[in-house]
Amino acid sequence: MKKVPPAFYEQEDVVQIARDLLGNVLVTAWDGVRTSGRIVETEAYAGLHDKASHAYRGRTPRTAVLFDTTGAAYVYLCYGLHQMFNIATNKTGVPHAVLIRAVEPLEGIGVMLQRTGKKKLDASLTRGPGNVGKAFGVHRSQSGLSLQSSELFIADDGYHLDAAAIGTSVRIGVDYAGADALLPYRFYIKGNPYVSGKQKT
DNA sequence: GAGTAGATCCTCT
DNA sequence: GAGGATCTACTCA
Numbered sequence: 596m597k598k599v600p601p602a603f604y605e606q607e608d609v610v611q612i613a614r615d616l617l618g619n620v621l622v623t624a625w626d627g628v629r630t631s632g633r634i635v636e637t638e639a640y641a642g643l644h645d646k647a648s649h650a651y652r653g654r655t656p657r658t659a660v661l662f663d664t665t666g667a668a669y670v671y672l673c674y675g676l677h678q679m680f681n682i683a684t685n686k687t688g689v690p691h692a693v694l695i696r697a698v699e700p701l702e703g704i705g706v707m708l709q710r711t712g713k714k715k716l717d718a719s720l721t722r723g724p725g726n727v728g729k730a731f732g733v734h735r736s737q738s739g740l741s742l743q744s745s746e747l748f749i750a751d752d753g754y755h756l757d758a759a760a761i762g763t764s765v766r767i768g769v770d771y772a773g774a775d776a777l778l779p780y781r782f783y784i785k786g787n788p789y790v791s792g793k794q795k796t
Numbered sequence: 797g798a799g800t801a802g803a804t805c806c807t808c809t
Numbered sequence: 810g811a812g813g814a815t816c817t818a819c820t821c822a
Contacts, residue, residue, distance in 0.1 A: 638814070640814075647814065648814085649814075652808085655807075655808065656807085656808090657806085657807060657808085671806085671807090671814090672804095672805070672806055672807090672813095673806095673813060673814065673815060674803075674804070674805085674812095674815055675803075675804030675805035675806070675813090676803065676804055676805080676815080677814095677815050677816075679814065679815085681814085692814095694814060696814090719816090719817095723815070724814070724815070725815050725816060726815090726816075735806085766814070767814075767815090768813090768814055768815065769814055771813085771814095772814090791815095
């Protein structure tokens, strides 16, 4: 399994990156405890042009990671309890991001169960961004960490995803963004039980 | 099964 | 001081 190279995150089209991330594997290895899962749902946030993006209002201490780094994690706390895991993309000065909304667990399922306080594996373990953050043990203190790090990275294990298996929809939970809430920036693998929300077939 | 309220704390105004 | 890129549980049917 090889890490996705920095050049991948430097592409200009954040929507393309979000789509291409489907099928790749998210890996965390905090203190040698490895957990991984296949990415089955993502959302693109197009920085300054996108009202739904945190970066829309400009640079703040929290969003500095989006402006200053590429191919790094952007983690923040939502509603006081959910750690949301994002990937900062494009180049320095362009605060694009891809939110990882759902993954399918591969390795370290026992650890994930422990972290989330669940007894057995079911589709809710890593469905929804808040659960992904919890299951993978990400924390906002890890915001800004490079995805070339040995503790946190995206890997390509050769899994082939057919274009016809990719579904598209509007993003979730961004109704406040007006017209931008209608942009088709959410991508998911059709029929995968770990995809959150309702899916069209 | 569907709809709604509550949790809970950091961030920006 | 207000609100948020959400999830869960509980109510009602």
